[in-house]
Amino acid sequence: MKRIFWGGLALLSAVFLPQLATAEPDLDRMSVEELLPLAQKEGKVTVYSFTSRIARVEKEFEKTYPGVDLIPSDMGSTEQIARLKTEAAAGISNADVIYLSDTPVVLTELLEKGLIRNYVPPRIENRMPAEFKAPLLSPRLSTKVLMYSQEAYPDGSPIRNLWQMTTDEWRGRVVIVDPLQKGDYLDLMTEFVLRGDEMAKAYEAQFGKPVELDEGVDNAGTQFIIDLFENDVIIVGSSDDVSAAIGRKGQTAPPVGFTTYSDMRDNEREGWALQVANDVQPSNGIIFPAVLAITAKTTHPAAARLVIDFLMGDDSSDGGASYAPFYVPGDYAARTDIESHPAAVPLKDLAAWRVDPAATAKLRQNIGDLILQLQ
Structure with a gap:
């Protein structure tokens, strides 16, 4: 009986332990500190961005997280959507993160068709109204x-x-x-x-x-x-x-x-x-909301999450250096703990x-x- 028991245990171990050892970590629940070494191993992250301000983000990101090369690609939302659909049809994935507006098309042409997926950094999860966390994460409102x-x-x-x-x-x-x-x-x-x-x-x-x-x-x-x-x-x-x-x-x-x-x-x-x-x-x-998402076939999944967390701003009342390009009159942070720019028309008074x-x-x-x- 003992031989049967230990033999069975050995068989179970042979089947399940390798699976546990190779199980994918839950990147969505990882902190920035946990993501960083994985992102540094990946080495880079490509961001398609509808705003040219991504160039300023690039410099600050690489200074904050050395060893992770942020590659910005400045293109309008319409071009991004067309390119992502073309790349998907060709079976390739050049972008890791997309930052764009034109949400009606993003939802129907990209999210519903499985070309992108939502990611909400755990750090800011409780600082966001539900409407800006799903179906896609929104760092700010544009006009x-x-x-x-x-x-x-x-x-x-x-x-x-x-x-x-x-x-x-x-x-x-x-x-x-x-x-x-x-x-x-x-x-x-x-x-x-x-x-x-x-x-x-x-x-x-x-x-x-x-x-x-x-x-x-x-x-x-x-x-x-x-x-x-x-x-x-x-x-x-x-x-x-x-x-x-x-x-x-x-x-x-x-x-x-x-x-x-x-x-x-x-x-x-x-x-x-x-x-x-x-x-x-x-x-x-x-x-309307600008949105951030990870491409479904990203080849740099840890770095993609790290850059989305970065784009949401730090823990200060103005979002700090990472959010500085967007802390201007006319942009409104979706986070409840980032104050609107003092020179802006208050969001509640904006006639839009x-x-x-x-x-x-x-x-x-x-x-x-x-x-x-x-x-």
């Missing part, structure tokens, strides 16, 4: 809002109602990025339609009569888009182009336009006078609509088709 030149209009925004931009006074003097090239701007256009009732009330407030809809149009937001494009809206290639057109000093009657509120951080460097238009009916634009990615995803293709016709 596409109406901006103007404070130099040319020292008494405040010349636009107090969005419908003013459809009048003769503003013909050819409104600038936006091509919504068919940059998904955040298509989300903005979609939001006008989703907020059709509010747009109808704003029309009546501006013109003193109910909105008149073109034949076949059943929504005031759709009518606004049509009227805006028919009023010779200026289409450019990037948010920087919008900001420069609006904010460049020395203009007597500069345009207004929709761009990123946080572009104000470049006012001094670029010689701009950008300011956010916040007293606008029914809204000045949209606010909060995007519902699921609702936007259902409608944005139709709005894209409309804009294609208008162009």
Whole structure:
């Protein structure tokens, strides 16, 4: 009997102990201190980022974690999504971490199709509202809002109602990025339609009569888009182009336009006078989450988690050096323990609509088709 017992035990050990010895560690639950030696063995991590500020993060990250080379790749959200889908189809994975916006498409085209996965660093798990931890981690909220030149209009925004931009006074003097090239701007256009009732009330407030809809149009937001494009809206290639057109000093009657509120951080460097238009009916634009995720087939899983933890900021009230590129007016931290920048409009007072990615995803293709016709 003893021989049978010990023989059976030996057999069980032979089967199960090697499996236990080679079991994958739970990287998701590891601390930074536990991840670091694994990340140093991996040696590098590639980040696709929709913001050029990732270059500043790179320097700080490599100083904090020597031996881990952060390779930044600055590309817009639309390009990131297309590239990740192409790489997946080819069976390759060049990125470890993605940092992007355009959440409606990210959820449907990347997350639901298994190309990326969510990761919430244990260190900040209890400092985040649930909505910013799932389905994807959001380090901050970004914007596409109406901006103007404070130099040319020292008494405040010349636009107090969005419908003013459809009048003769503003013909050819409104600038936006091509919504068919940059998904955040298509989300903005979609939001006008989703907020059709509010747009109808704003029309009546501006013109003193109910909105008149073109034949076949059943929504005031759709009518606004049509009227805006028919009023010779200026289409450019990037948010920087919008900001420069609006904010460049020395203009007597500069345009207004929709761009990123946080572009104000470049006012001094670029010689701009950008300011956010916040007293606008029914809204000045949209606010939406930027998201972080790990690619499903990352080849540097520990380093990927380490860089996501780093991008969430340190334990100080302003996020410290790792969060410094994003601690600017117009960016709002999703963490409850990071205070908003003192020069920013408080989040509760910002007149922007909060995007519902699921609702936007259902409608944005139709709005894209409309804009294609208008162009």
